[in-house]
Amino acid sequence: MSNLPNIPSNKKCWQQLNKLVFSEQVLCPLCHQSLQENYRQRYVWCSHCRKKYRPTSYRGSWLYGMKISPRQLFILLWCWQMRKSAEATVLKAEVSYTTSGRWFARFRRQLPETGVLLDGIVQVDESYFGKQRFKQTQHIVAGAKDPSTGQIALRITDSRGQEPLERFVQDVIRPGSLVVTDKWWAYDELPLLGYSHEGWNHSKGQFAGTNQGENIWSVSKRHARKLFGGRILTKHLTVLCEEWMARANQPQFFNSPIEFLRFTLVPC
Ligand SMILES: [Zn+2]
Structure with missing residues (x-):
């Protein structure tokens, strides 16, 4: 069984999410100034607009309501992508079978329609x-x-x-x-x-x-x-x-x- 790849720390994973949602420089969506991190409370905030944002709930994100840690999200995604067994996934991500099954289902719902017309x-x-x-x-x-x-x-x-x-x-x-x-x-x-x-x-x-x-x-x-x-x-x-x-x-x-x-x- 292949081991986990280098999945970064919880904080790094959380910062990755911020970069994906609030641009590579992590900017305020309103005034485009740099957002400040409050990692302990898991939000970023704009000192100019006095507003805070979470990468998991911004604009109806499908991550809304996420209760697992950012690193667990990355591990679950990796296990799903690599076709890991239910047993291996539960061990690596340290979540229950129910949680892992629900997240796999959530990942699948994000996939686009893939109808193809084959030829040749x-x-x-x-x-x-x-x-x-x-x-x-x-x-x-x-x-x-x-x-x-x-x-x-x-x-x-x-x-x-x-x-x-x-x-x-x-x-x-x-x-x-x-x-x-x-x-x-x-x-x-x-x-x-x-x-x-x-x-x-x-x-x-x-x-x-x-x-x-x-x-x-x-x-x-x-x-x-x-x-x-x-x-x-x-x-x-x-x-x-x-x-x-x-x-x-x-x-x-x-x-x-x-x-x-x-x-x-x-x-x-
Ligand atoms: Zn702002």
Whole structure:
């Protein structure tokens, strides 16, 4: 397990937040003079305007009401970005499972919509989520991946039928593209919808064509297990699919805690 990177002290993290929200020089939003720090009370204030500000509540920030320390916020963000397990996150950030789960959900809500239209050579595959032996509902997720860019599209179809899979292909892949699938019959009529189609036979060991498509599942399944154990519920799966699309299509949100905050905090 990789260790924590150099996440700075609480005070440094708090100062980082101030820089993100009140500009690199930490200036008063009204008169643009330097703001004074009151770290103990966690606010900055303008001696000219006689007003105080908090980086976590300025302008309806999504950090509003934050009860964890600034350093804990950075650690939680890092653990989420690095796909750390629930256990590891709780240990590193020194928060409860509930708190860590709530913050991960809060991070996910800041992600932008990441719908993509894939083209060129696109691999399509379906996979089951949820285990029958835990008496859970099993879900079927359809996935498409452009191996040249790494971009992906996912949809919970709960079916391997022709109609939902064709609709998925039409919604996420540009006509004229080459769609590579396994030999599942539901894809047989893609040429009638304007796509080139290549089917590989898994049972005969022809995996080469769909290897990338299957990588979507191995990484995502390991991640889901680390976060929720074997119990992947419908609500988990919905948000996880959105997160996996964001990870593939908007990787800049997952580079570092500071970058994530730079994208999502509203600067003054
Ligand atoms: Zn001022």
